[in-house]
Amino acid sequence: MAGVSVSTASKVLNGRGHFTAATHTKINDAVERLGFRPNALARSFATGRSQLVGVLTEFAPGVFTSPVMVGASTHLGHNNMATLFADASREPAAMSGLAENLRARHVDGLLVIGDGLHTRLSSVSGGFDVPVVYVFGESVDPNDVSFVPDNEMVGRIATEHLLELGRTKIAHIAVPDDLAGAARTKGCVDALENAGLSLAGGRAYPSMWRRAGGIAATTAMLDSGADVDAIFCSNDQIAFGALAALTAAGRRVPDDVALVGVDNWEAMSGTGQNVLTTVDPDLRGLGRAASAYLLDALTGRHEPGRHTHPCRIRLGESTLGVQAETPA
């Protein structure tokens, strides 16, 4: 249609060779009239680039894994990169074999998504000559690149919010023996120290991540006679347990005791409520940040080690009191 050879058309479309403006115009007109688009399959074969990112999950259905996956795959899609998923279904031993399968598909890069931050992720980077990024879990190998929520920041901004409200007798229900839990505790203790304070009750009250743990820890706290006007709970489930135990004991929230949790699960679950003030680890943003790094890594960026993603506080009734409910 342009009246030129295939070779000339190819060179002009790929920006090679020197041709007259008239030749460019003829070819571009033909492209437009034909609705021509380059063949992605042929281009992949020619360049050796699959435009494909492998996504290896420890447990795809995980409540916290899903938003990381959605953030990552949406960002990759926006950048015209496809995603090939493999899920280890909570069998850690399956991870390296699945990674090998993805490598055999010539992925341009690999995201490894953990199922939380309780333990570190085994490294599967050996054998990969393309970028590998670990997200929502830190690789045991410090030469790997890992993206995780900033859990010290979580503890710090939760505590600073309570300090700003004038609370000074701040207790903490902690989850020890857990990487995320320990970092949240450190952030809390650091913020208190900066304010010249220490934990109410003299120590953190231990719990598991569940509501029943929050009930038990709060009951123990009240029984011990500890004088508290606020509790930073290491997640929202614990905070809801604390809310139940405080209410049962006749303590008003937030008037007598203010509460802050972590995870923003009221938003995650679509309740449209904001009963709890909570710190949102921004897991979709974490998935997006790790993907953005991976795309940069395709063109040479290399910053091994741990990258922390900032969190944000979401205010609710458990520190600000009951607001007028939005009409249905």
Add this chain to the structure above:
Amino acid sequence: MAGVSVSTASKVLNGRGHFTAATHTKINDAVERLGFRPNALARSFATGRSQLVGVLTEFAPGVFTSPVMVGASTHLGHNNMATLFADASREPAAMSGLAENLRARHVDGLLVIGDGLHTRLSSVSGGFDVPVVYVFGESVDPNDVSFVPDNEMVGRIATEHLLELGRTKIAHIAVPDDLAGAARTKGCVDALENAGLSLAGGRAYPSMWRRAGGIAATTAMLDSGADVDAIFCSNDQIAFGALAALTAAGRRVPDDVALVGVDNWEAMSGTGQNVLTTVDPDLRGLGRAASAYLLDALTGRHEPGRHTHPCRIRLGESTLGVQAETPA
């Protein structure tokens, strides 16, 4: 390494031609020693198959969209199909342009994921010569293939559960003017009719999907003096509103009034609680079923119209009473 020509090796590996067992053995030994895997890029180029499925979402971060995406992309990954995402970010007008971009990437098929079932999805199938499947939203075009939860079944099994518990004065808080809401109401009314009953209070009590709507509808129900021993609420938020209103009015749940909701969001949000008995629409399973259909469609399956995916009931305290809480 096998001492045969490239052409012979290719034929044996692709199951063509006739060769001796010795030749097969030599070639398979070489494959194993070399760790040879077929080049997926070259294969895609040769077959014209991208091994890529486009996934077009109305709103990827949607609370209910995420499990559909996760179910779909995990199933596709298990079947060695990659996924290219595009998200319309709640701008319906963007859908067809995004679909066109995916088509230009030579996807082997397209999943269109809706943001719920409130309205129908515009058809973007025109221009595609590969299978297109609509999921969690029904295409306006009856020649398209759509996968949706079975919302009449939702209403039916919720109501049948209450009937099995011996409840006979069953009220319903409904969301009219909504495809999902209307189907849930129909399932409820059908189940009551099968039992020779009709709605307590003589009509459904209207609400929006929110907790405040559940509070308002339940308050109106109690104020009108309606005699009820159970309420089927069209989603969990409404049911939590009903729970709050009943408790405030001194009615015991489930002793005086049993409650059933829909969505299973306590599991979705990872609370580990089962306060509510709820009907789970199995959205991950819905995404998996639509993907499985799409893979079948690549080899010729074609069943236009609406495919409904079964739901399941998840029992909780709001109909069975308080169980001993699992220790933390």
